[in-house]
Amino acid sequence: MGGTGAIQIPTGSILALGAILFCIGLYGALTKRNLIMVLVSIELMLNAANVNLVAFSRLGVSPNLNGQIFSLFTITVAAAEIAVGLALLLAVFRVRKTTEVRDLDLHRR
Amino acid sequence: MVWWIPGFPLIAFAITLLVGRRLAEPVVAGIAVMATLISFVLSTILLLHPGTPGAVTQLDWLTVGQTHIGFGMQTSHLNALMAFVVSLVSTLVLLYSRGYMAGDERFSVYYQYLNLFVFSMLGLVLSANLLELYIFWEMVGLCSYLLVGFWFFKPEAALAAKKSFIVTRIGDTGLFAGIVLLWLASGSFNFDAVFQAAQSPGFGLGWLSGSGLITLVAILVFLGAVGKSAQFPLHVWLPDAMEGPTPVSALIHAATMVAAGVYLVARMFPLFALSHAALTTVAWIGGVTALLAALIALTQRDIKRVIAYSTVSQLGYMMMALGAGAYAYGVFHLFTHAFFKALLFLTAGSVIHALGGEQDLFKMGGLAGKLPITRWTFLAAALALAGIFPLSGFWSKDAILTALLAGGHGILYAVGLITAFCTAFYIFRLYFLAFAGTPRDEALYAHAHEGGWVMTVPQVVLGVLAVMAGWWNTPIGGHPIERYLLGDAGTSFFAGTSAGDIGHVYPENVLWMVISLVVALAGIGLAAWMYGARADQRAAAAASAAGPLYRVSLRKFYLDEIYESSVVRAGKWLARIADGLDRFVIQSIVYLASRMTYAAGWGLRLLQTGQVQTYGVVAALGLFVLIAIAMLRGGVM
Amino acid sequence: MGLVAWSVAIPLLAGLVTIFLPSRACGVARALSLVSSLLTVVLAICVWVLSAAQPAGFHAQSSLPWFTLPNLWQGTDLAVHLSFGVDALSLPIWSLAILISAVAAWAAATADDWRERGKLRFLWLDLGSAGVIGVFAATDLFTLLVAVELTLVSAFFLVHLFSRGAARGAALQLLIYRGLASVFLITAIVGMAYGLAGGFGDATVAAQSGAVLTFDIPKLLSQHVDASVFPAVARSWLFLLLLLGVFMEEALVPLHSWYPAVTAGAERWVNLWLGGIVTKTGAYLLLRFGAGLLPDQVQHWGALLGWLGVINILYGAFAAWGASGWRRLVTFSSISHMGLFLLGVASATTAGAQGAMFLIISSGLLTALLFFLAGGVEARVGTERFDKLGGLSSSLPLLSGFLLTGALGALGLPLTSGFISEIQAFMGSFRTYPGLSFVALLGLILSAVYLLYAMERTTFGRPGPALEATQGAADLTGAEWVPVLILTAMVLLVGVWPSVLGHWFNPAAGALLRIGG
């Protein structure tokens, strides 16, 4: 395939895929009770964004590499985020013995 | 040269203000008297060579919008005469005060205030425009306030000082409004510009014009004079102002400051002359004041209060003259009155000084032997006040009565005659009670003595003037003062107003002269009958016979009580309401607002579940709403 | 950098240095504060002298680019500057800010307890001075708004830290009122800039007439746009919004409740500073933006302004009469003065505007003087309540004398600044609203009533119960002479030779309402 040549997939379809993926991720993040799965859902949303970035890198008005590079950065930051997030989770788990979101509530002791 | 007339007292004020406390009494008094004496000499030169009436020397003071306001000195016959009177009486009173105030611990402060007063008063009579006049007008009021309250530790003095300022302030506010309205209508504060504008047909403001405006403005200006010259109904402050040192009463509350109201009406005469209604108001207020004050004076027991009411009454006389259109006669009476009334106060001061501060007439008596100079000078002043031929008061009072009758003010003439009778009666009642008969209080009598030369010399000089001042306007000399004063007419001083408009002049009528003389003599006779030797029972009998009338006069027609229970009380109530409103109502509204904020916070706290996911749901819904709005509107902006 | 910019920078620098001083070194903070105030005073004198020949226009301007908001409006960038300068309107008020701040610094530095919270005292006073000087010196809207906020925060901390007893809570009232005021003022003023660029009207006409969005105050003042670019409805709302802000900022009835609450407890130098200059910022903003940018609205809402002015005059006067002590009396007397200020502005005449400007200066000087002297009485006698005072003249003649001078100035005695301000305001108001003006005259009488009542209770009469306990109290001390003499001299100077201000305010008033001359 390479860098040139027409891509027949309609841009709108890829964006729609991204949007649906994003909404599924959002739903997960809002409803999952396990903190790990909330983090995972957020990764899903980041992926949805990445799909859009890569799509526009190829199918935008002036195609160039910037979109791909951005998605690389996103992947890196996501990795950092999940590392720190999981570390926090472990720390919290040691104290609270739970990974339930509902129990990590400082407002209501 | 004109600048130096008020200039020297100002310099003396500055010296006494800065270093007065460290100087000895004679030095302080010496500086003050010398400065005033120089002013007097300069005023005399000015009186003799007044130059072109209406000439102005001035500096640019302030520009408001496009109006350039100056600050300067204006000379004219009227101003020169006023400056002469003011500086002459001031010099004598300052000299007299050296003896009267000797030993007071705030001696230099006293002279400081007096110097400031002389400066302001001279500035007032030489002012080049209305705003400047108002400035000095308030300055003399300030000096009066300070000097009335000079013995501040006496609560009565403190109250009297406050009362004098506030009551005159009511009048001054009218003057203030009048000046501002005149500026609006004429675009200038200068007298000639104002007079010219008032005479022009287009004179007016949007909402009022022509004669209506002139009357309104003239009455507002007259309101200032009513306050300052203690005319009814604002006369209540002057008798109370007698709480100040007696020389102050002589200078400020008899000869000069209280006459400023008369000067003001005279100065603004072309304006008053344009409005019949305003002149009538002036005449009637003057008449009511003259009679009312004379009636009150009949029964007062305090020697200074009698003279104070006499001053109010005589000022009413001057106002009557001005209101009747007799400009020159009003000013002439001001001129003679300044001398004999200042003298009355100085002699009264001498009596009080001799008796160690006692002011009650019914504790005096028989002082003629102990205080010969005071007795004779008092007698001269009393005769002048009563209007006995050929003393000064006779000529000026008679001129006024003549003008009233000839001018067609029959009722006012009657008022004037009754007042003249009362005047003669109360002043000789005073004379007989204080100087004639036997001492009523031996302890006081024993210590009585004449003051030093600083006190007697001014009395003698004023005594001579009280006798002779009137001779400068006798028919024999061809009315020199009248002619002198009317020399201002037709000049720029009065914006070209002709002599006929300025002041009516009437020939003497021997019959009317005799009538007024007889009335005055009758008054003296009655006083002698009631209060002369071996006559105490008659006075008491008369008082009990008069019954309620006597009490009304003694209680000053209850005016103080009426004001106290109406205006003052209403004001205090409003003040209390405003204070309460502010402290309780407005504060509780603020408090309520803060409580509502707390309540809202408490309510909103329920939404803060602490569940991140709940917040996320809300955010998601919000995001949906935002995107939906953007989509429906077809763009973000 | 121009001289005016330095007048803001010097106290700001002093404040920033003070932050890093250890709390023990309050002597250094004091020295810094005094030196910086002295330097700003010198600067003010320099600007005054250098600009005297040509009063109109902006002087000693300087401008540093700060940041740019790209593509903000109609495709143009909005450059925000850190810029300062003064014109005929702001120069005297700016000088007043410098003078009052310097006097306040002196008073704070020579108070007996100056070591108490010494660092914070000078820190917030320096920052506050920079803020309040900056309000009058700013020629960029953003700079102005930063200065307004800096003043607010400093005033809050000063009141909070240096008040006694329950009155400390009043600092919160000040913060809320003046904070809200800032919101309204910012919205109104930025709205005006937006409106002048055509934001509320026909954008194409605006583009043709060359209207651009700018935060530069001199440029804003010189922009003339017609009704299609800036519709009257928008002008009205913006003006009313500004007025609301000004009322809270100025502490005008009925939005004044923070002012008496604060002054009831604050130390005297805080009161001096607050009453002398901080409460005058609203008045300045009303003149600068209300009358300067929307002169037609001043005329349109003139009757409202006039009525509010009269209400303020009378309410202030009666509340002052009903006051039980000096602090409350001075507070309401100042409110009453500012009512006359409103009446002067409402008249929409040059005389009225000039009188309003004079009133800002005069009321600032007199309020500061009276707060300081009343604080002096309180420090010696232990109370400021009239029912416990009396007879001060015998033991404290100098203090009483100056108190009397201040009171006489406040009641508008000629040859003090009070009179010349009042008569000019009335010269304007009688032209436009004669009926209201006659009612307002009652304020002149009432001011004499309440001030002389207070004097009678304080200095005249027999020594009151409180004074007898403190017979040994000394009269004015050496350090107290400085503020008293400076403020009194200024009050008298303006009263005796008003041209010293008229030189600036006359052209400013002419330019302000764009009615010529």
Added chain:
Amino acid sequence: MSPLWSAQMIAFFLISLFILACAVMMLSFRKVVYMALAVGGVFIGCAALYILLGAEFVGIAQVVVYAGAITILILFAIMLTNHEATEPEEPWTVRKALAAVGCFLLGVTLLFVIRGQAWPQGDPSVDVNQGMSNTLAIGEALFKSYMIPFELVSLLLTVALVGAVILAQQRKGDQ
């Protein structure tokens, strides 16, 4: 335009189906470990999509980082905590219903927006790789125009690494 059912299109369709199926599975599983595995499926599907779009490097990176590292990390985290954890059967609370409605509406709106716009279809004549291989082109861009962001991201990673270690460390006070 090209025919609707080209090879590319079919591939895209299948990949999308796979991704969405995995995502839905993630939502519906109740055992946490299964969920983690389902997410791995989503990541791999995305990688395939990237490769389909000609972004080979990003696709590989996706496989290595997401499908490899992150999924494994998540599994480790699950094992270290309570690996028996299951999502309990939960009644429909108001919040959950609102979340469902909100997400659904948001998705629908987004789809409407996407439908309502005419999207560019790229420019076949432009070679985003400028004649080089995709990896080489990305390397050039990263080390030339994106030098500073690249370094910053490295720094971020280091910080995250150190931070994660410190956070996860067993402290003395803890049991």
